[in-house]
Amino acid sequence: MGGLLYKDFTAVKGKRLVITLLVLTGIFIILRFVFAEADAFPDLRMISDDGDVISFIDVLSWTLEGLLLCLSACFTLTFSTIILQCDEKNTTGHYLSALPVSKQTYVASKYVFCGILLYVFFSLYEIWHIVSIAFMKEGPVYDNVQLIAASSLPLLGSVMLILTIELPLFLLLGRQVAGVIKDGVMLCIGLGVLAYFLFGDLDVFSRFDIGIIKTWVDTHEFEVFLFSLLIPPVTLGLYYVSYRITAALYKE
C-alpha cells in the first residue's frame, strides 16, 4: 500500500506541491505577523458606510483563505483524476498484476490517497484560518471569515461525496467512458442553470434575505449542531461503502 501511495504522490508531483504549499504558508504567516496591527498602517484601511473600520490586510487575508479552500476542493478532484489517468497511460495494471498486490489493495490505495489529500488540505486551511483570524477585529470581514470557516467542512464533505461517485466510475469504466459521463453530467447541470436563468423565477434572488437564514440558524441551534456533527461520519460511511462496492466489482 505504501508503494502505491508513493506512486500516486509522484504522479501528482507531490514534492513540488508540498514545498510550494509550505513556502506559501510560511509567507502568509510572516505577512500576517508583519501587518498584524492594521492601526499601524492607516493607509491600508477604510471606513465603511456603517462606520466599520475595514483593513485591506484583513480583506486580503480573507480572500486568500477562501481561495485556499476553493483550491483545496479543486486540487483534490483534479488529482483524483490525474492519478487514475497516469495509471491508464502507463498501463500500471499490467505491472501490478506481476507484483504481490491485490486488486482490492489497488482500489483501496486510490481511496486512501484522496482521503489523505482531503485531510491535509483541510488541516492546512485550518492553520491559515487560525492565523488569519487571530489578528482580526470583530466586524464584517471577521463575520465573513467565520462564514467561510463554517462552510469549510460541508464543502470538503461535498468533495468527498463527489469522489464517492467519481472514483468508482473512473476505476470501473475507464477514463474515457467516465470522462464522457462526467462531462455529460456537468453539461446537464450547466444547461439546467442556464435554463433557470432564461425561463425561471428570478425574483427569488431579489427576495433572498440572509437575515432569515441567520434567524433560522439562531432558533434551530440543536438541528444545526446535529447536522454539522453528522456530516463527517455520514460522508465517511458513504465513502467506505463506495470503496467496498468498487473493490468487489473491480475484482471481477
Next chain:
Amino acid sequence: MKKQDGKRLIIYLVLSFSLAWLWFFLTNKGGEMWEDMSNAKQSLVALGMLCPMIAHILTRLITKEGFAMTGKGSLMLGMVFRDRKWIWFLLAFLLPWIYTELANAIALLISPKMYDPTYYQGLGVDSRVIFLMPVNALITGVIGSFAAFGEEGGWRGYMMPKLFGVMGRIPALLTGGIIWGLWHAPLTCIGHNFGTDYPGFPYVGIVQMCIFCTLVGVMLTILTEKSGSVWPAAFMHAIGNASPTILRGFINSDRARDLPVSPGWVGMLVSVGTVLVIFLISIRKSEVNKQHRFC
C-alpha cells in the same frame, strides 16, 4: 548507537523547545494571561503544538536519517488494523471520554455541592447538545487532529523511541513525561490547564503538568508502541483536548474552593488508574504485537 541516539535526541529537543517557545513569545508578546485571550488568539498560541513535528522533520534532515513512513526508526505514519491492532485505535477513541468522565464523577463524589443541574445554561449550550459532547469531541478531535498530530509526531514519533534506546523503558517514560511537561511551561505560566488561582503558582502548576504529562505520556507511548503508528496517540490527544464530557456541563467548579484536592489532582488520580488498565491490556497483547515495538 546509544551515543548517536543521544546526540540526535539533543538536536531534536533543542529544536522542539526553541521553536515552540519562540512561537509562544512571538504570539504572546504582551504576556497576556490565557483566560484574558480571545478564542482566536488562544488557537494561534496553540499552533505551537506543530513545533515538535517540525523539529522532528528538521532533525531528520540534519541527521540524514531519512523519511521512511513505516517500520523501525520511521516516522510511524502508517495505520495497520490487522492482528487486532484496531483495538488500540478503539482505545484511543474511548479512553479520553472514560477518564475525563471518571475524573468528573470522582470530583463530584468528593464534593457533591459542585453539582449544578443548570450550569450548562450559563455556558449558552442547549441541554441536548450537552449529551452529545463526547460524540462531538470524537468527531471534531479526529477531523481536527492535525495539531495533536504535530505534538505526537514529535514526542511519540521521535523522542520516545530515542529515549528508549538511550536509557531503557521505565526511565524513558519518566524522563519523556518530564520533558513534555517542561515544554508546556510557558503556557502553564499564563494559566493554561490549571488557571492561576492556586497556591504556588506557577511552579506547582509546572510540577503538576510534568506529572500529568508523564501519566498521559505512558498511555500515549503504549498506544504508539503497540499500534506501530503515531495516529492513535494523535487521535487520543486531540479527543482529550476537545473535552469529551457530559458531566462537565453540570459541574460548577466555583463551588469547589474548599475542596481538599483540586479537580486537576483528581484527574491525575484517574489517569493513574487508566495507565494501569492500559498497561495490563498491553501486557496481555504483548505477544501478538511484539514485532512492532519501536525498540
